Amino acid sequence: MLGKTILLIVGGGIAAFKSLELVRELRRAGASVTPVLTEAGARFVTPLSLAALTEAKVRLSLWDLEDDTENGASMGHIQLSRSADLIVVCPATADLMARAATGQANDLASTLLLATDTPVLMVPAMNVRMWLHPATQRNIARLRADGLKVMEPDDGEMACGEFGPGRLPQVPAIMATIAAHFGPKRLSGKTAIVTAGPTHEAIDPVRFLGNRSSGKQGFAIAAALAEQGASVTLVAGPVALATPEGVRRIDVTSARDMAVAVAAALPADIAVMVAAVADWHVEAAGQKLKKSAAGPPVLTLIENPDILALTGHAPNRPRLVIGFAAETGDLLANAKVKLAKKGADWMIANNVSEGVFGTDANHVYFVTAAGTEDWGAGSKADIAERLATRIANAL
Numbered sequence: 001m002l003g004k005t006i007l008l009i010v011g012g013g014i015a016a017f018k019s020l021e022l023v024r025e026l027r028r029a030g031a032s033v034t035p036v037l038t039e040a041g042a043r044f045v046t047p048l049s050l051a052a053l054t055e056a057k058v059r060l061s062l063w064d065l066e067d068d069t070e071n072g073a074s075m076g077h078i079q080l081s082r083s084a085d086l087i088v089v090c091p092a093t094a095d096l097m098a099r100a101a102t103g104q105a106n107d108l109a110s111t112l113l114l115a116t117d118t119p120v121l122m123v124p125a126m127n128v129r130m131w132l133h134p135a136t137q138r139n140i141a142r143l144r145a146d147g148l149k150v151m152e153p154d155d156g157e158m159a160c161g162e163f164g165p166g167r168l169p170q171v172p173a174i175m176a177t178i179a180a181h182f183g184p185k186r187l188s189g190k191t192a193i194v195t196a197g198p199t200h201e202a203i204d205p206v207r208f209l210g211n212r213s214s215g216k217q218g219f220a221i222a223a224a225l226a227e228q229g230a231s232v233t234l235v236a237g238p239v240a241l242a243t244p245e246g247v248r249r250i251d252v253t254s255a256r257d258m259a260v261a262v263a264a265a266l267p268a269d270i271a272v273m274v275a276a277v278a279d280w281h282v283e284a285a286g287q288k289l290k291k292s293a294a295g296p297p298v299l300t301l302i303e304n305p306d307i308l309a310l311t312g313h314a315p316n317r318p319r320l321v322i323g324f325a326a327e328t329g330d331l332l333a334n335a336k337v338k339l340a341k342k343g344a345d346w347m348i349a350n351n352v353s354e355g356v357f358g359t360d361a362n363h364v365y366f367v368t369a370a371g372t373e374d375w376g377a378g379s380k381a382d383i384a385e386r387l388a389t390r391i392a393n394a395l
Contacts (some may be wrong), residue, residue, distance in 0.1 A: 005082035009363060012091075020053055035058045082117060089120065096300025123149040193266070198237045199277050204288070205287070216380050226245065226246040273311065321345050322344060348367070349365040
């Protein structure tokens with residue numbers, strides 16, 4: 001971060017006081033910080049505190065910039081919004097993210113976010129119910145689709161007494177994310193295939209066999225690999241998630257569709273098979289099956305192609321093949337068997353009886369022929385970044 005300029009927008013919320021610690025760490029790492037304090041943020045930290053720590057003028061209002069000159073030129077909102085190497089919004093409140101997602105420009109912070117062509121990092125902090133609200137999640141998906149980076153909040157006790165996701169990430173985690181943005185793209189020149197989500201196996205034109213996979217973990221891994229510079233092909237089952245920035249997406253429905261798409265994407269350096277692929281399909285009826293006096297129809301299950309095994313044993317096998325073992329019992333034993341049987345190099349094991357489908361968190365184990373590591377519980381985004389780092393180290 002040496003010599004980099006960070007435009008820091010401090011939103012309103014009790015977590016705003018941590019922005020002061022972030023400023024200290026950024027300055028210690030060699031970055032300069034230009035502070036912007038929202039009206040709500042000024043209720044929690046003072047302009048004097050920010051000015052003292054940044055050794056820079058604190059911008060408070062869109063109208064203050066008229067008399068703000070540097071080298072004789074007016075530092076208007078357009079120039080200010082593009083004068084930094086990175087814009088960090090910390091804390092990013094539900095209101096700030098909502099206004100950014102909808103393109104509003106009714107104060108200095110929102111105007112800067114709309115006028116900039118500089119990369120933006122949102123560091124959210126809010127009440128757990130606000131974070132989990134569908135409107136907030138829609139706004140986050142929109143921001144990510146627009147190319148903004150939104151960190152996952154920490155779990156824990158809130159200032160309001162409630163518990164859950166919504167706490168501001170710890171400053172070391174924020175610093176690591178900023179450092180990764182400026183750091184070398186360690187997977188540049190490498191290609192990766194990631195599968196994500198469920199598959200749907202048609203029974204008739206309106207019914208299917210499927211599972212509860214949300215696709216969130218696979219999409220997070222695709223995003224993390226792309227951030228490391230890899231050229232990523234994401235083969236996605238039927239999920240309603242925004243495509244990560246810089247990722248090539250192929251949508252499929254069935255396991256057979258997914259197998260064809262993965263084979264077509266080879267050769268590659270990396271394959272991360274996260275999708276919860278259905279093991280069986282049936283010969284689908286041409287018309288909707290109806291109830292009858294003869295009772296329910298008999299469904300004859302036909303085994304689907306084993307995409308992980310086909311990839312692990314392919315003649316043009318990727319240098320690194322990683323599978324996911326979602327189990328409801330004997331987790332590590334089943335993961336080790338799967339590792340050897342499928343021809344994978346690594347296996348990420350998680351217990352799906354714990355209700356992780358559809359959530360933003362996971363508890364995984366990293367399994368190789370050499371042993372097992374308990375990575376503990378964490379957000380799916382954090383797990384994705386840890387895995388991407390491990391892949392970069394290996395290659």
